[in-house]
Every structure is written in C-alpha cells, then in structure tokens.
Amino acid sequence: MMDVSDMLPHGALDGIKVLDLSRILAGPTCTQLLGDLGATVIKIENPATGGDDTRQWGPPYVQRADGSDSDLSAYFMAANRNKQSVALDIATPEGQHTIRRLAAQADILIENFKPGGLAKYGLDHATLTQEFPGLVYCSISGFGQTGPNRHKPGYDLMAQGYGGIMSLTGEPDGRPLKVGVGIADVMCGMYATVGILAALRHKERTGEGQHLELALVDSQIAWLINEGVNYLTSEQVPQRRGNGHPNIVPYDVYASADGHVILAVGNDNQFQRFVGFLGRDDLARDPRFATNPARLENRDALNAQLIPALQKYSTDQIIAGMETLKVPVGPVQTLDQVFSSDQVAARAMKVDMDTSAGPVQVIGNPLKFSRTPVLYRHAPPECGADTNRVLDSDTPFDT
Template structure:
C-alpha cells in the first residue's frame, strides 16, 4: 500500500492512548495505526522519550547533518503515531492522561505491575470512570505469579521461556533469536486481544483488561517443541537449524554458499534423492520414511552433506525446484531488500519525516478492501504536544 495522507482502514475512528515504550507495546500500537487507528504516544520528557530513541546508530540525520532522535530502532515500531511529551509523575500529567483516556477506546501500557496504581492510572482506577475503556497491560512476567515484580526484557523472556535452550548449535551455548522476537510476538498477541475486546465492547459497551506477559507469549509460541516435551517428558535438545520432527529439514552448505532445504514428505524425499543420484537411499528402510530418517539422522546426514557440498547453490535450487522439492537461498538483508519479491509485496516503504526521508519495513497484512496505510512517519519527540494538549478533541487529525 502506498504512503497515504488520508486516514482510512478497518480501524479508522478507533482511538489509542499509548503509554508503552521500547518494542512489545509499540509493535502493537503501530499495527493498530497501520490499520487506521488514531494513536497518541505519551513520552516521558525527563528521559528524552522512548528509550529506543537512543538505541542507535543508525539515526536519521537532518539537513545540516546533525543526528536526530529518530533512531532506526525507534522508527521500526512507531509510525502512524503522534508524540506527546508528558510527565505522568506530576498531578498535571495525571490529569491530562485521564482527559485523554476519556476520549480513547484503548489504553496500552507496559509499566511494572502496580506501577501506574500510585498515579491512579491503573485499570482498576480508570475503569470506574471509563467502563468502556479497553485497557491493555504488558509486562515481563504478568500481573500475577511469583515473578510478577521482576523486570521484563526480551532477552530475559527468551531465557526464562525456553527458546534459548533450543537455539544454537548442538555443542554451542544457548542462543537468542537474532531480533527481539519475544517482544514482537507479545505485541502481536496484544493486538489480537485488543481487537477481541473491541468486538466485545461493540456488542455490550463494556471495556475490559487485556493482560499479557512477555514470558507467557514466548512460551505460547514454543508450539511443537513445547507440546513435544509435554507429551513425551523428554527435554528437547539444540539441533542448530535442524528440525525435531522432519528430516531432512536444515541449512546445507554448497560449493559456493548455503541454502535451506525442507523435505516435507516421503515423495519429496524420493525426488530429492533422485536429483542427487542417490535414489537407493529412498528405498533403504533406514531412510524411506520420515520416522526412519529421524531415527537415523546422523547416518543420513553423513551422506547428504557431501553430496550437497559438491554442487553450487544455483544448481541445487534450480534442480530441486524443477522436482518440486522445497529449497531456497539464505539471503543477507541487502539481498532481501533488493529482491523483486520484496518490491512486489511492498515490504519496503519510504516516507518523509520531519527530519528527512526514512525507509521502513511494510506491513505484511494485505486486506483487499481496507488495506494498511502509512499516514504519519515516525514522529520527533514531543512533536505533537502542544496541538494535542490544547485540542478539545485530542484525537482529531
């Protein structure tokens, strides 16, 4: 979807008061904004705003070559928002939050559990005055449980929630995922929960508390490995890029690089072996079925890896694609964003910010009638403070 100056989308008219910072909450509110919601982001003037404004380089440089507060990290999750500098630790700031909440459909925050109660801005306090408010709280471990008071960071969630124990080479150290995936996925779950609560509000007029924990969300997307453990009692092991339930499904070295191979069933395995001139493997009872291949993983790999390494990446990809076997390249980001596929899917977008042009990742949702729109570039800190705080209706564009 092209950059648009006209508010539209399935959530057009929905009003979001965003008291979150860093990644999980901002991921959620950016997605709501892309879908048409009006989002006001509250930033702490004492700290210079969202922590991620300082998480660079890179930064956008202004026309004079000066560094701005638009770090790439901040811009990744903060388009389609207004920025308001407001100190909620002051009585004036608290009163303004209550005023804004009175105009909002949704409030989202990621303070430590109980952190907003001292200001009278927690769900219990605000819901008395605004019973229709959908109030979303995100924290590291949730509002309950023995760890509720502990801080929440993506790395901590990945460690506590188990994904690090599964990631990395078999003999290597536990490894986090390359991006803040626990934060991002928590933001995605938050979006789903908020939309479900809005649906309930549409029917009944009732708001509610939507509450998430980074660790809960990370455990939820352990999917097959988590359920494998629950039903077997066997703690999964690190396998590098290999799959616990499918073989061969891995990254393989070629004569000039690496590629991804995903053989999803036995008929694909037969065609794969035929391409490698190893057709006899598909007839061998040690390898003929996926279950047998898993039991004899090491022995099969000892044959497949040299055969793959003797061929070029291009040769293997072309040959296996012709055989309808799933295969693909391992691309670096310069290759990713230069690809025709990214252009066709509009997964890179260019916007004009107050500081100059910025380049962002597009929204993956493709809605045929109400597509995502990109109406506002990531804002400078406090850029909309005066207009929002002086407006009778602060959410009016």
C-alpha cells in the same frame, strides 16, 4: 491484480482512539499495528528521559540536513509510525490530569509499566475504569500481573531465556542463543493486538471495557508450539539441533559448493526426488532412510551421506534442480539481498516515508486488504512533535 478503485480511503480501525503509554518494543509493536489499520494513536513520552528508551538505541539515526543526529533511531522507527508523540511527565499532577482527559476520549489504553506501577499516579486499570467503564485497558509486563515473578523486570532476552526458546536455539555443541531479533517482544505485541480486537468486539456488543494483560514470558511459552507439545507429550526435554527440524529429516541448512541452501523435504516422495537429483537413489531404498520416522531415527547417518553429496553442487544448481522437482528449497539471503528483491518490491515490504528529520525507509506491513488497505499516514515522530497541537485541542484524537 487488485483494483485500487475498490479500496476505501481509510483503514479498518478508522475512528478507534488509542492512548499509548508503552515504550520499547512489545507495546509499540501493538500500537503501530493498530495505527497501520487506521486507529488514531497518541503516544505519551517522558520529556525528562528523552522519550521512548529506543530513541537512544542507536546508531544508526536519521541525520538532519546539517549532518546532526535526530532522535529517530532505526530501532525506534521500526515500531512507531502512524503515531502522534506528546511529551508529558505523568509523575506530575498536570500530567496525570492530561492522561485522564485523554483517556476519557480513548477506546484503548496500553501500558507496560511494572505491575502496580501506575497505581501511585491514579492511572492504573482499577482507577481509570471506574471513571471510564468502556475503556479497553491493556497491560504488558515481563511476567504478568500475578505469580511469584510478577515484580521482575521484563526484557526480551530474559523472556527468551526463561520461556525456553533459547534452550532450543543454537548448535548442539554450542551455547544457547537468542533469536536474532526481539521476537518475544514482537509476538507479545501481536498477541496484544489480537486481544484488543476481541475486547473491542465485546465492547461493541455490551458497552463494557475490560482489562487485558499479557506477559512476555507467557507469549514466548505460547509460541514454543510443536517443541513445547513434543515435551508435554513425551516428557523428553528437546535438545538444540542447529537448523535441524525436530520432526522432519532432511529439513536443514546445508553447505553447497559456494554457500548455503535450505532444504525442507517434507514427505517420502519428495525425498525420493531429492536423492535422485543427487544421484543417490540408493538412499531412498535404504530402510534406514526410506520413511520420515526412519530418517528421524537415523538423522546423523543420513546427513553423513547428504553433506558431501550437496557440496558438489552450487547453491543455484541445487535451487534450480529442486524447484524443477518440486522439492521445497530456498536461499539464505542477507538483508541487502532481501530488500533489493523483486518479491519485496511486489509485496510493498519496503516503504518510503518523510520524517521531520529527513526521508527514511521502513519495513512494510504484511497485511494486504482488498477494501481497507494499510495506510502509512504518519512517519515516526520526533519526541513531543505533536504535543501542542494535540493538547491544545478539545478533540485531541481528531487532530
């Protein structure tokens, strides 16, 4: 077990200052991660619109003691801890002056306005980095700063559709489906974090800032991974397979006698043990199924044998049997099962925090450091909660 006495009382990015002009999910995912790692994050929100759009993306909301709703929607809280909220209208000269004052002390600025949208305020990359050449300036948009679609709006659903993942998601005879959460936004935020850390490394060596720009669609295309390269290699357009794997069989969700179970039979030895459990050793000897390439070619014929065989067993029986035989297997858990599990408790993936509106629970950070642990310093803030304290200070990132 890790010795907590070896841990330092600050994060790995302690001292890094982030000016966050982003909203919704991609940018806030990035800045929350930087904040979790110890950076100081000042989040700018427009008071005229009620702040970050996701504050209105409820219910559920955190309820105050008097039973009224706060502006802390669950959606907003998912990506906005470890930040200070400053209510500021950047369309005003005063707001623009304040942003430049904050940018003068920041290491990083993140924004997700439409390409060119900040130029009219004098807050675009070209303008700010003339004044502050060491600034790492990160722009996130739907289609990027270049290309014929640069001015189109960027939403996760559109990125999933344009970038191809929806064409791969869903049942073969059903309609295309998006992934159940805003994964194009989240992954774009992850790529942004990696890029920012690389830009900070360059700044440490040279003193130079730079412009990092990302597109939701580019990020989504990047994580097509094996299916994308399958197409580029074969020029065969992949088809929807439900939960089936394009290159491994059986690798799917199967009905049991009382629910569903996930099976991921990754090699021929595992397949032999798997069908042995079912009492169907003959399937391992059948040349149509003896090797993975053969099983791939004869997927439907094999599933016609496996589906009724698996339905004779309960989910627990299948999981226990496969674990004994060291064949990858698992349940399909609902979220109440996920967050009540011993595994979640052991890995600290559910975190209690106290907001100004009341106590909440948020999802933990998956990064586990031996020396500079993730710190849950600030609960998600209500809009403008830190405005006076931050703007009245000569060193706003130190408040």
